Amino acid sequence: MRELTFTEAAREGLAEEMQRDPMVFVVGEGIGARGGNFATTLGLFERFGPERLRDTPITERGFTGLCTGAAMVGARPVVDYMFFDFALDALGEIINQTAKIQYMSDGRLKMPIVLRGCIGIGSSAATHHSGNYYSLFAHVPGLRVVAPTTPRDAKGLLKAAIRSDDPVVFMEHRGVLGLRGPVPDVDSDEVLPFGCATVRRQGNDVTIVGIAHMVTQALAAADELSARGVSAEVIDPRTLAPLDIDTVLASVAKTGRLLIVDEDYAPCGVGAEIAAQVADRGFDDLDAPVRRLNSLHAPVPYSPPLEAALVPTPASIASAVRELLAE
Amino acid sequence: MVVPLTSRPSAGPSAEEAIELYRQMLIIRRTEEQLARAHQQGLVHGACHTYVGEEAIAAGVCAHLDREDAVFSTHRGHGHALAKGVPPREVIAELLGRVTGVSHGRGGSMHVFSPEVGMLGTSGIVGPSILMAAGVAYAFRLAKSERVSVAFFGDGASNNGAFHEGLNMASIWKLPVLFVCENNQYATEVPFVSVAGNPDVSARGVAYGLPTLAVDGNDVLAVHAAAGEAVRRARAGDGPTLLACTTYRTRPHSEGMRDGGYRTREEVEEWRQRDPIKRLREHLVDHAAKLDAIDREIEQMATDALEWAKASPYPDAATVLEHVYA
Numbered sequence: 071m072r073e074l075t076f077t078e079a080a081r082e083g084l085a086e087e088m089q090r091d092p093m094v095f096v097v098g099e100g101i102g103a104r105g106g107n108f109a110t111t112l113g114l115f116e117r118f119g120p121e122r123l124r125d126t127p128i129t130e131r132g133f134t135g136l137c138t139g140a141a142m143v144g145a146r147p148v149v150d151y152m153f154f155d156f157a158l159d160a161l162g163e164i165i166n167q168t169a170k171i172q173y174m175s176d177g178r179l180k181m182p183i184v185l186r187g188c189i190g191i192g193s194s195a196a197t198h199h200s201g202n203y204y205s206l207f208a209h210v211p212g213l214r215v216v217a218p219t220t221p222r223d224a225k226g227l228l229k230a231a232i233r234s235d236d237p238v239v240f241m242e243h244r245g246v247l248g249l250r251g252p253v254p255d256v257d258s259d260e261v262l263p264f265g266c267a268t269v270r271r272q273g274n275d276v277t278i279v280g281i282a283h284m285v286t287q288a289l290a291a292a293d294e295l296s297a298r299g300v301s302a303e304v305i306d307p308r309t310l311a312p313l314d315i316d317t318v319l320a321s322v323a324k325t326g327r328l329l330i331v332d333e334d335y336a337p338c339g340v341g342a343e344i345a346a347q348v349a350d351r352g353f354d355d356l357d358a359p360v361r362r363l364n365s366l367h368a369p370v371p372y373s374p375p376l377e378a379a380l381v382p383t384p385a386s387i388a389s390a391v392r393e394l395l396a397e
Numbered sequence: 398m399v400v401p402l403t404s405r406p407s408a409g410p411s412a413e414e415a416i417e418l419y420r421q422m423l424i425i426r427r428t429e430e431q432l433a434r435a436h437q438q439g440l441v442h443g444a445c446h447t448y449v450g451e452e453a454i455a456a457g458v459c460a461h462l463d464r465e466d467a468v469f470s471t472h473r474g475h476g477h478a479l480a481k482g483v484p485p486r487e488v489i490a491e492l493l494g495r496v497t498g499v500s501h502g503r504g505g506s507m508h509v510f511s512p513e514v515g516m517l518g519t520s521g522i523v524g525p526s527i528l529m530a531a532g533v534a535y536a537f538r539l540a541k542s543e544r545v546s547v548a549f550f551g552d553g554a555s556n557n558g559a560f561h562e563g564l565n566m567a568s569i570w571k572l573p574v575l576f577v578c579e580n581n582q583y584a585t586e587v588p589f590v591s592v593a594g595n596p597d598v599s600a601r602g603v604a605y606g607l608p609t610l611a612v613d614g615n616d617v618l619a620v621h622a623a624a625g626e627a628v629r630r631a632r633a634g635d636g637p638t639l640l641a642c643t644t645y646r647t648r649p650h651s652e653g654m655r656d657g658g659y660r661t662r663e664e665v666e667e668w669r670q671r672d673p674i675k676r677l678r679e680h681l682v683d684h685a686a687k688l689d690a691i692d693r694e695i696e697q698m699a700t701d702a703l704e705w706a707k708a709s710p711y712p713d714a715a716t717v718l719e720h721v722y723a
Contacts, residue, residue, distance in 0.1 A: 139532025
């Protein structure tokens with residue numbers, strides 16, 4: 071299989087869907103001739119023109135509301151926020167309109183819209199360009215939340231997101247954008263389902279659920295632990311809403327121990343939800359309390375040592391696993 | 398190009414069209430009065446913001462729209478729904494929480510959806526309708542259709558960021574959309590003049606390069622003429638228009654709410670004298686017999702609508718989770 075980066079694969083998926091359906095269009099700042107701050111649309115302006123690759127004023131609320139309207143009558147907008155922090159200006163639209171239109175209209179209107187952008191801590195991006203926010207969106211009925219971690223998933227899940235009649239929050243962690251990996255050939259038209267977690271690494275001693283970039287960090291930790299004779303299973307939920315808890319439960323039934331590694335904040339987070347569901351349904355399989363490892367509960371600082379102090383690392387994950395195994 | 402027009406365009410409706418406007422305004426008036434009574438009787442479960450006094454705007458604008466055109470509305474939106482073709486009984490049933498209501502009991506007064514007739518929602522949030530109407534217009538153009546989209550909103554929304562972002566985007570992309578400001582002079586109970594740096598809403602359209610018409614919102618013939626011009630421009634690909642209509646709501650902000658402390662009885666009475674239905678009736682003095690017949694017909698329709706709504710069942714509680722997702 072050929073190899074692409076996460077960004078290249080996602081862009082290929084977008085281009086295929088734009089080719090397939092003339093009602094797919096993209097809005098965002100600098101996503102036209104420039105090709106996007108993260109090269110999300112590089113080369114597409116020449117193919118699809120300005121009406122379908124629409125450079126916008128800096129009005130996140132405005133173009134989110136506009137695209138919500140467009141989606142009500144058959145268009146399939148892709149809103150490219152660049153950084154997801156910017157989408158917070160549109161939170162009222164997303165939660166009060168985008169997420170609720172289908173329900174309010176008793177299913178007579180659909181809401182096929184994709185809200186995409188970069189999340190994640192790193193590179194001294196500081197606190198207005200580092201947020202994760204997926205827990206916030208996963209809390210809201212009516213939204214789908216997707217956080218892919220591999221190039222293949224980026225493409226297959228973005229294609230699914232564009233074809234979905236539900237609003238999809240599509241979050242691309244800065245830590246995985248440049249990762250290379252195998253992607254099926256262009257003619258395969260692979261569309262991946264929502265609500266299907268995957269086991270990234272098999273193991274017997276402990277289950278680690280990683281969210282977004284924390285999957286790759288957990289895999290690095292698993293390598294480190296393996297050298298010390300600990301066999302860790304690493305699960306990538308891929309979509310946070312819907313959440314595939316069955317794959318987690320099946321793993322916990324095998325290992326008896328669960329660590330959830332999540333770069334988003336712990337209180338009221340996706341990790342807390344996974345822990346609660348495992349406590350509800352997998353209590354008898356647990357040999358130790360469910361543990362969570364999250365970023366510290368503070369805005370993201372700029373200076374490298376401060377920033378690094380906030381976030382889980384392979385070393386801190388391995389350490390948390392050792393503590394969990396000792397319980 | 399900025400075209401600040403403040404006078405009434407020349408083409409007025411025919412007598413037949415004017416009688417139809419009368420009928421439409423009366424449907425709204427009688428339905429709202431029925432809802433107010435139903436609210437007093439405890440039949441309306443939630444909020445009820447009536448459109449009494451403002452009927453000329455919905456009637457005058459929607460007369461130019463086809464079923465396939467889209468309308469977005471406000472928290473004071475029964476009139477827009479009715480003018481776009483939602484049957485009165487479905488509006489009443491919705492406020493009574495019945496499954497036969499226009500949103501099948503999901504919405505109530507502020508979430509009236511009827512995609513079947515292009516009614517894409519009343520709203521409990523002030524502002525977003527402006528953006529969504531612009532978006533529908535964007536999709537219409539993407540689909541290469543000649544359909545148009547309309548956002549109704551109040552003076553309060555013209556102070557909201559959504560207004561400014563929406564008008565700017567519609568202007569730069571020449572979207573086929575009408576922005577219809579119903580300036581009833583109070584944002585809930587706050588006088589617009591006290592919260593607007595420049596209370597001339599039409600100036601705000603001009604600021605974004607939009608052709609703008611200042612309209613007497615209690616003169617249905619003026620609204621009809623202005624909207625006709627705006628719809629024609631939109632369908633021809635000439636872009637958006639702002640209609641800055643001045644009007645007044647003669648009932649409280651919401652049924653059952655105290656209506657004092659922010660305006661005087663004299664002011665309300667003065668605006669009752671400018672009632673748009675009364676004014677049109679005076680204009681159509683030669684057609685009194687026909688109008689009398691319409692009066693009787695609509696009175697009966699409103700009575701029947703409430704009875705039908707009251708006899709309708711509530712939704713099945715087992716359906717509460719349906720349609721959260723597609």
